[in-house]
Amino acid sequence: MESIDLNCDMGESYGAWSMGRDRDILPLVSSANIACGFHAGDPTTIRETVAIAIDTGTAVGAHPSYPDIQGFGRREMSLSAREIHDSVVYQVAALKGICESLGGRLHHVKPHGALYNRAARDAEAASAISEAVSAIDGGLFVYGLAGSYLVSEGEKVGLRTTSEVFADRTYLNHGSLTPRSRPDALVESVEEAADRALKMAVEGTVASVEGSEILVRAETICIHGDGPNALEFAKAIRRSLDGNGIEVKAP
Numbered sequence: 001m002e003s004i005d006l007n008c009d010m011g012e013s014y015g016a017w018s019m020g021r022d023r024d025i026l027p028l029v030s031s032a033n034i035a036c037g038f039h040a041g042d043p044t045t046i047r048e049t050v051a052i053a054i055d056t057g058t059a060v061g062a063h064p065s066y067p068d069i070q071g072f073g074r075r076e077m078s079l080s081a082r083e084i085h086d087s088v089v090y091q092v093a094a095l096k097g098i099c100e101s102l103g104g105r106l107h108h109v110k111p112h113g114a115l116y117n118r119a120a121r122d123a124e125a126a127s128a129i130s131e132a133v134s135a136i137d138g139g140l141f142v143y144g145l146a147g148s149y150l151v152s153e154g155e156k157v158g159l160r161t162t163s164e165v166f167a168d169r170t171y172l173n174h175g176s177l178t179p180r181s182r183p184d185a186l187v188e189s190v191e192e193a194a195d196r197a198l199k200m201a202v203e204g205t206v207a208s209v210e211g212s213e214i215l216v217r218a219e220t221i222c223i224h225g226d227g228p229n230a231l232e233f234a235k236a237i238r239r240s241l242d243g244n245g246i247e248v249k250a251p
Helices: 022-028 043-056 081-101 113-121 123-136 149-156 190-203 230-243
Strands: 003-010 031-035 059-063 106-109 141-145 160-166 205-207 213-215 220-224
Touching: 003 022, 003 059, 003 230, 022 043, 022 230, 031 043, 031 106, 043 059, 043 081, 059 081, 081 106, 081 123, 113 123, 113 141, 113 149, 123 141, 123 149, 141 149, 149 160, 190 205, 190 220, 190 230, 220 230
Parallel strands: 003 031, 003 220, 031 059, 059 106, 106 141, 141 160, 160 220
Antiparallel strands: 205 213
16 A cells, blocks of 8 residues: 545534634545534535645545434434435535535535434445436545445446545454444544554555454544544544655645
């Protein structure tokens, strides 16, 4: 592994409510997934986050979700494939327009929360998202969980895909993320997160919570901007990758 992308979910403040250390984290990562207003973010927050990303040379991504601000987009919703498609078009188009109004270019799309998890296991939802992205701009990358339907369905419609792994989340044996309802879903140690990130980048493996070593295709590593140690995670992971000669850059 000579290079890898490091991405972070961002732009999740809303009105007077502030979340994350976006300004501090953005120089440490190579791509940013910016909330589109359906689970978090407002027009000013989105514009400001996109502007900082452009200034720091960070690739700008749209982070669409279910329409669920109260639940932060992490609750399952029974949207139809058509509703998912139209919702994603709406959100990605907004991010693309804001990015271009500031002289930037939208680079990728990564679904958020429950929509992301559904697209990992549900081919119909993954197809709806992929077709929505393709309808807006067939040159965009789609970030999806390694080995998931979002990656395979994105490839089917001709999109460039990036297989994602998580430094701050744990895994089950079959390669899915441990549900957040479980107490062992999150990696809380900064050192452990950095070690996991390096191992996934170099060896393509990660230990599951069930004790097995599972194979993962690591093309981009995610950290969550809403985590209490997000900045410390970003610093430690970046230091680990840099120290082992792995270039951090967007695909």
